[in-house]
Amino acid sequence: MGTMTVPEMQFEGPAPETVIARDIAKKALFIAPILIVTFGLIWGVNGALSTAYGLALVVVNFVLAAAMLSSAGRISATLMMAAALFGYLIRLTLIFLAIFLVRKASWVELVPLGVTIIGAHLGLLFWEMKFISASLAYPALKPTASKESSSK
Amino acid sequence: MSMLAQIAYDATSKAEAQAITASGYAGLAYGLATLGPGIGIGYLVGQSVQAMARQPEAAGMVRTTMFLGIAFTEALALIGFVVFILLKFV
Numbered sequence: 001m002g003t004m005t006v007p008e009m010q011f012e013g014p015a016p017e018t019v020i021a022r023d024i025a026k027k028a029l030f031i032a033p034i035l036i037v038t039f040g041l042i043w044g045v046n047g048a049l050s051t052a053y054g055l056a057l058v059v060v061n062f063v064l065a066a067a068m069l070s071s072a073g074r075i076s077a078t079l080m081m082a083a084a085l086f087g088y089l090i091r092l093t094l095i096f097l098a099i100f101l102v103r104k105a106s107w108v109e110l111v112p113l114g115v116t117i118i119g120a121h122l123g124l125l126f127w128e129m130k131f132i133s134a135s136l137a138y139p140a141l142k143p144t145a146s147k148e149s150s151s152k
Numbered sequence: 153m154s155m156l157a158q159i160a161y162d163a164t165s166k167a168e169a170q171a172i173t174a175s176g177y178a179g180l181a182y183g184l185a186t187l188g189p190g191i192g193i194g195y196l197v198g199q200s201v202q203a204m205a206r207q208p209e210a211a212g213m214v215r216t217t218m219f220l221g222i223a224f225t226e227a228l229a230l231i232g233f234v235v236f237i238l239l240k241f242v
Contacts, residue, residue: 009204009211016216062223069219077201084197084222085190092186092229103241110242114234121230125223132216 009077015070020132021062024124028059035120039112047112054116057098058124061091178240185232192225 032055040048065087072083095117102108164172200218204211 009201009208011211011215016212017219020216020219061226065222065226066219069215069222073215077204081197081201084218085194088190088193088222088226088229091226092233095230096233099237103237110237114238118227118231118234121223121227125220125227129220132220136213136216 010075011073011077011080015066015073017066017069017073020128021066023131024062024128025059027124027127028055028120031055031120031123035116039116043109043112046107046109049107050109050113051116053102053108054113055120057095058117058120061095061121062124064091064094175240178236182232182236185236186229189225189229192228193222196221196225 032052035055036048036051039051043050068083068087069080072079099113103110196218200214200221203214207214
C-alpha cells in the first residue's frame with residue numbers, strides 16, 4: 001500500500017465555519033434570555049450572571065474556532081490541520097483560565113456556569129446540526145440571496 | 153526523591169495531604185479526559201483533509217461537517233473539564 005500525500009490546497013471564498021459560527025451566535029442570542037431567567041430564578045442574580053458568562057464563553061469558543069480554521073484554510077490545508085489540533089488545546093486552555101480566574105469572584109456560581117457551558121454547547125450544536133443536515137439533504141430548500149431578491 | 157516526599161508528607165497535616173492528593177487525581181482525570189477528544193479531532197481532521205484532497209468540489213460540505221464534528225468531539229473535553237471544576241471547587 002503506497003503512501004498518499006496531500007497536495008497543497010487553499011480554500012478561497014466564504015468559509016463555511018464562519019457562517020456556522022455566526023448562525024450559532026444568533027441562536028445563542030435567542031436562547032440567552034430564556035436560560036438567564038430560568039437559572040436566575042433557581043440560583044438568583046449570581047446564577048443569572050454566571051449563566052450569561054457561560055453562554056458568552058461558549059459563543060466565543062465557537063467564533064474563535066471558526067476564525068482559526070477559516071484563516072488557516074485560506075493559507076493551506078496543512079495549516080488548517082495544525083489550527084484544528086493546536087486550536088483545540090489553546091481554546092481549552094483559554095476556557096480553563098476564564099473559569100479558573102473568576103472561580104472565587106462573588107458573582108460566580110459554579111453549578112449554573114458548568115451546566116450552561118455543557119448544555120449550551122451541546123444544545124446549540126444539535127440545533128445547528130439539525131439545520132445543516134436539512135440544508136445538505138435538501139439543498140433546494142436552502143434559502144439563497146437570489147431567491148430572496150427575486151421574491152421581492 | 154522518596155525521602156523528600158516523605159519529609160514533605162510529614163510536614164503537612166493529614167487533611168492537607170489528602171487535599172493535595174485529591175487535586176493531583178483531579179488534574180490527572182482532567183488530563184485523561186482531554187486525551188480522547190485530542191485523538192478524535194486529529195483523526196477527524198486528517199480524514200477530512202484527505203477527503204478534500206480526493207474530491208475538492210465537495211470541500212465546502214466536508215468542511216461544514218468537519219467543523220461540527222470538531223465541536224461535538226470538543227464537547228467531551230468540556231464535559232470532563234466541567235466535572236473537574238465541579239468536583240474540585242464545589
